[in-house]
Amino acid sequence: xxxxPAEPTDISEELRSEWxxxxxxxxxxxVLENCEPWQSKLEEGLQYVGxxxxxxxxxxxxxxxxxxxVTSYPDLKVVYEDCCHIQLTAPYIxxxxxxxxxxxxxxxxxxxxxxxxxxxxxxxxxxGNGILHPKEFGLACHLGIILDIPTVGVAKKLFxxxxxxxxxxxxxxxxxxxxxxxxxxxxxASGRILGKAxxxxxxxxxxxxxxxxxxISLETAVCLVHQCCKYRIPEPIRQADIKSREYLRRLFxxxxxxxxxx
DNA sequence: GCGACAG
DNA sequence: ATCTTGTCGC
Numbered sequence: 001x002x003x004x005p006a007e008p009t010d011i012s013e014e015l016r017s018e019w020x021x022x023x024x025x026x027x028x029x030x031v032l033e034n035c036e037p038w039q040s041k042l043e044e045g046l047q048y049v050g051x052x053x054x055x056x057x058x059x060x061x062x063x064x065x066x067x068x069x070v071t072s073y074p075d076l077k078v079v080y081e082d083c084c085h086i087q088l089t090a091p092y093i094x095x096x097x098x099x100x101x102x103x104x105x106x107x108x109x110x111x112x113x114x115x116x117x118x119x120x121x122x123x124x125x126x127x128g129n130g131i132l133h134p135k136e137f138g139l140a141c142h143l144g145i146i147l148d149i150p151t152v153g154v155a156k157k158l159f160x161x162x163x164x165x166x167x168x169x170x171x172x173x174x175x176x177x178x179x180x181x182x183x184x185x186x187x188x189a190s191g192r193i194l195g196k197a198x199x200x201x202x203x204x205x206x207x208x209x210x211x212x213x214x215x216i217s218l219e220t221a222v223c224l225v226h227q228c229c230k231y232r233i234p235e236p237i238r239q240a241d242i243k244s245r246e247y248l249r250r251l252f253x254x255x256x257x258x259x260x261x262x
Numbered sequence: 263g264c265g266a267c268a269g
Numbered sequence: 270a271t272c273t274t275g276t277c278g279c
Contacts, residue, residue, distance in 0.1 A: 054270080055270075056269090059271085092269065094266080094269090097269055127268080128268050128269060155268050156268080156269090157267095157269095158268090159267075160266050160267060160268095161267090
């Protein structure tokens with residue numbers, strides 16, 4: 001009776017404090033503005049844009065697929081794709097998504113660098129948030145710093161943080177987004193602009209939430225994401241999502257239809 | 263204490 | 270994240 005079984009909450013608390021420290025440490029290196037020539041005029045110097053995503057197996061919280069896609073710019077054609085079967089170890093804890101996904105994403109880039117270094121993207125779009133995050137240090141920031149490459153966070157849902165809520169006022173602002181490219185700033189209680197809601201195309205009602213990841217300005221990030229959208233989700237991320245799902249479908253054929261054991 | 267909570 | 274069918278519209 002000395003060894004009380006560690007409760008999930010204890011483990012979570014342990015991880016939280018450890019991870020918070022790591023975030024504070026990495027956050028020191030964060031750069032929130034443009035750093036490269038191509039960022040001032042995309043059409044002249046931008047050639048490749050990357051997109052990353054992870055897909056999961058239905059009732060399985062271990063097996064997944066990590067995917068990296070590189071598209072040309074501005075034509076948005078897939079010039080490189082990499083899918084890899086992975087086994088997750090870290091749990092998903094809101095605010096700490098990076099610790100669950102970054103290790104595998106980094107491996108994807110190492111394979112790219114080894115096989116097709118000439119296709120290394122100049123910027124990476126990440127599904128998840130950048131500084132639109134409780135500690136202003138989301139997945140996109142984390143990945144950008146580890147890879148030392150410009151990154152942009154693109155989330156499909158508003159992450160409740162720093163006073164930002166999807167209340168009536170927010171819904172009203174969303175309604176006012178009339179056409180693709182329209183935006184409104186997401187200002188937290190701190191008064192800082194953490195990101196922007198962007199109507200990615202004329203045909204989509206729901207906006208995507210764009211925030212700085214690393215080494216890019218919010219204005220450039222929003223413009224870039226808009227330019228990458230044929231549909232609601234920017235092509236690099238959308239293609240990475242499609243490829244990773246196809247990959248898992250082949251790898252786990254049974255998991256597709258609902259088959260539960262009695 | 264309770265609710266919220268990217269993927 | 271994942272699931273499901275229909276339905277609306279070009």
